Amino acid sequence: xxxxxxxxxxxxxxxxxxxxxxxxxxxxxxxxxxxxxxxxxxxxxxxxxxxxxxxxxxxxxxxxxxxxxxxxxxxxxxxxxxxxxxxxxxxxxxxxxxxxxxxxxxxxxxxxxxxxxxxxxxxxxxxxxxxxxxxxxxxxxxxxxxxxxxxxxxxxxxxxxxxxxxxxxxxxxxxxxxxxxxxxxxxxxxxxxxxxxxxxxxxxxxxxxxxxxxxxxxxxxxxxxxxxxxxxxxxxxxxxxxxxxxxxxxxxxxxxxxxxxxxxxxxxxxxxxxxxxxxxxxxxxxxxxxxxxxxxxxxxxxxxxxxxxxxxxxxxxxxxxxxxxxxxxxxxxxxxxxxxxxxxxxxxxxxxxxxxxxxxxxxxxxxxxxxxxxxxxxxxxxxxxxxxxxxxxxxxxxxxxxxxxxxxxxxxxxxxxxxxxxxxxxxxxxxxxxxxxxxxxxxxxxxxxxxxxxxxxxxxxxxxxxxxxxxxxxxxxxxxxxxxxxxxxxxxxxxxxxxxxxxxxxxxxxxxxx
Numbered sequence: 001x002x003x004x005x006x007x008x009x010x011x012x013x014x015x016x017x018x019x020x021x022x023x024x025x026x027x028x029x030x031x032x033x034x035x036x037x038x039x040x041x042x043x044x045x046x047x048x049x050x051x052x053x054x055x056x057x058x059x060x061x062x063x064x065x066x067x068x069x070x071x072x073x074x075x076x077x078x079x080x081x082x083x084x085x086x087x088x089x090x091x092x093x094x095x096x097x098x099x100x101x102x103x104x105x106x107x108x109x110x111x112x113x114x115x116x117x118x119x120x121x122x123x124x125x126x127x128x129x130x131x132x133x134x135x136x137x138x139x140x141x142x143x144x145x146x147x148x149x150x151x152x153x154x155x156x157x158x159x160x161x162x163x164x165x166x167x168x169x170x171x172x173x174x175x176x177x178x179x180x181x182x183x184x185x186x187x188x189x190x191x192x193x194x195x196x197x198x199x200x201x202x203x204x205x206x207x208x209x210x211x212x213x214x215x216x217x218x219x220x221x222x223x224x225x226x227x228x229x230x231x232x233x234x235x236x237x238x239x240x241x242x243x244x245x246x247x248x249x250x251x252x253x254x255x256x257x258x259x260x261x262x263x264x265x266x267x268x269x270x271x272x273x274x275x276x277x278x279x280x281x282x283x284x285x286x287x288x289x290x291x292x293x294x295x296x297x298x299x300x301x302x303x304x305x306x307x308x309x310x311x312x313x314x315x316x317x318x319x320x321x322x323x324x325x326x327x328x329x330x331x332x333x334x335x336x337x338x339x340x341x342x343x344x345x346x347x348x349x350x351x352x353x354x355x356x357x358x359x360x361x362x363x364x365x366x367x368x369x370x371x372x373x374x375x376x377x378x379x380x381x382x383x384x385x386x387x388x389x390x391x392x393x394x395x396x397x398x399x400x401x402x403x404x405x406x407x408x409x410x411x412x413x414x415x416x417x418x419x420x421x422x423x424x425x426x427x428x429x430x431x432x433x434x435x436x437x438x439x440x441x442x443x444x445x446x447x448x449x450x451x452x453x454x455x456x457x458x459x460x461x462x463x464x465x466x467x468x469x470x471x472x473x474x475x476x477x478x479x480x481x482x483x484x485x486x487x488x489x490x491x492x493x494x495x496x497x498x499x500x501x502x503x504x505x506x507x508x509x510x511x512x513x514x
Contacts, residue, residue, distance in 0.1 A: 043070050083107075235270075247272040254294075264294045273303050280304060358382065425453055434458040435465035443470035444503065451497045452506075456490065463487035474504045484511040 013019025020028030035042060039054025041061075046068075055061070055072030062073045080088060086107040090099050098112045112120075122128045129138055214220035217227035226233070235249030248271035254264050266287040273282040282303045288296040342360035358374040372387035388394050413428030415421050421439055423431050426446035433439075435457060447453060459465055464485040473495070475481065483491050490512045495503040 041070070045069060242272070242275055242277050244273065244275050245271045264288060264292075264296055266296050266299075269298075423455075425451070430454045430456070432456040432458070434460055435467060436460050438466045440468045441470060441473075443472040443501070447497045447500050447503070449497055449499045453495050453497065453503070455493045455495070457483060457493070459484065459487055459489045461487050463489065472501050472503055474498075474502060476505065481505070481508055486511070489513075 012021050012023050015021045015031060020031050022028040022031050033042060034049060034051040036051065037054055041052040041054070042049050043052055044050070050069075052070055052072075058075055059072040060075055061070055063069070064071045082105040083101075086101075086105055087099055090107050090109050096111055096113060097109045099107050099109050102108045118131050119128055122131055132138075212220035212222055213224050215224070215226045216231070217225045235251075237247050237249055239246070241247055248269060250267045250269050252264055252267035254262055256262050266285065269284040269286055271282055271284075273280040280303075282301060284298050284302070285300040286296040287299045340360050340362050342358045345357045345359075357376070359371065360374065361371050373385050374382040375385045376382050386394065411428040412430045412432060415423055415431045415433040417433055417436050417439065419437075419439065421433055421441050423442065423444040424446055425431075425444050429451065431444075431454070433456070441455075444453065457467060465483070467483055469475075469480055473480070481491075481493070483489070492509040492512055493505060494507040496506045497503050
């Protein structure tokens with residue numbers, strides 16, 4: 001039973017009946033609290049206030065794995081943020097060591113000397129220059145450094161470069177710049193003297209001198225003079241190649257015209273001949289024909305073992321078998337019919353004039369053409385004394401024979417028609433036969449290697465006569481020609497003798513008529 005006092009108060013209500021069993025707030029909270037030990041913590045579980053017993057020393061409060069209740073966790077088991085964990089992993093480093101980040105959340109130690117620490121604790125760059133002992137040159141613009149009234153003495157540049165930028169000058173006036181196995185790169189070295197043990201790279205440099213330059217020569221008498229035992233200049237193409245015209249070097253002459261235009265007058269050109277991995281070289285002289293700028297045409301090409309030429313591009317596509325029997329070739333580069341290339345033999349006469357003989361090659365279509373020999377008869381007049389036609393025959397406009405015998409001159413002989421037709425070439429290298437039936441041409445006799453023989457074959461009034469050939473005749477593709485079959489048709493064949501027993505068909509004209 002609850003007793004109500006006269007002054008309106010009552011005794012504390014028991015906890016079992018919903019009270020606190022206390023008359024003060026602190027005592028009431030203590031009576032209701034589930035904690036029992038100093039350091040305990042109250043938390044709410046799924047339905048009620050609950051007690052979390054106190055942890056041990058240096059533990060920290062965290063949530064459990066399911067995030068439903070607090071729990072105590074040892075600090076060593078706790079996961080630090082990645083950046084702090086990286087630093088933690090580098091604790092215990094040796095003396096004079098600092099830690100820095102090498103990447104995001106990745107820390108690493110590095111050594112820091114007393115000199116480094118002295119720089120780090122400076123308040124500003126002025127204090128840092130004082131620490132480093134730098135003078136006023138340290139505050140100058142990198143592109144406008146001025147040393148006024150000072151001296152640089154005994155400086156050694158052992159392995160670095162001296163770089164002079166565009167439109168800049170390295171001026172060594174009345175002195176010597178001595179380099180030990182260094183590089184000079186820039187746009188000019190003007191005046192003074194450069195004495196170098198080895199200059200490993202002289203790149204895009206213009207050397208301008210008001211006097212002559214001497215290499216091994218104290219008193220040069222030309223713009224460049226090299227003096228020494230066996231002086232020479234070497235041009236080394238170090239680009240490996242076995243291609244024709246590569247591994248090359250040039251000595252070039254340029255000139256400035258009155259209008260200021262520059263052009264290449266010509267150059268000497270050395271290069272590799274052929275396409276093999278060998279040491280064969282060739283030499284050429286290129287001359288400007290008048291409007292070729294910096295690429296003059298080839299004028300002279302000299303090759304080992306012959307096959308040299310004048311006025312031919314010796315960097316053309318190379319053929320190991322082309323013209324191997326030629327010693328010198330003269331080329332007229334015009335691609336047109338009638339192009340002529342001549343060799344002139346000039347002899348002075350008693351009265352101071354010239355007597356000229358010309359040997360000329362005249363080109364026609366494709367590989368056709370002829371040669372001619374001309375003799376000078378007046379100052380401006382030449383007469384033709386000998387020529388060939390496009391079939392290889394020799395034509396002599398005028399022959400005078402005093403005594404002796406002329407042999408090997410082409411003449412016509414009529415061959416006897418029959419089942420087998422014989423041909424003795426010594427009686428005439430041009431044979432004429434009229435076929436009266438199916439006939440066989442026997443192998444010709446008395447033919448010299450290199451000789452050209454011709455055969456004129458006529459059909460009789462009946463026509464359709466056939467002709468077979470001896471086994472010494474050779475035809476393109478191994479197939480003998482089919483003659484024209486009309487009555488009185490005429491076919492003309494030309495053969496070239498490889499030897500006295502092998503004859504190649506080189507030309508045939510079918511049904512020759514007016």
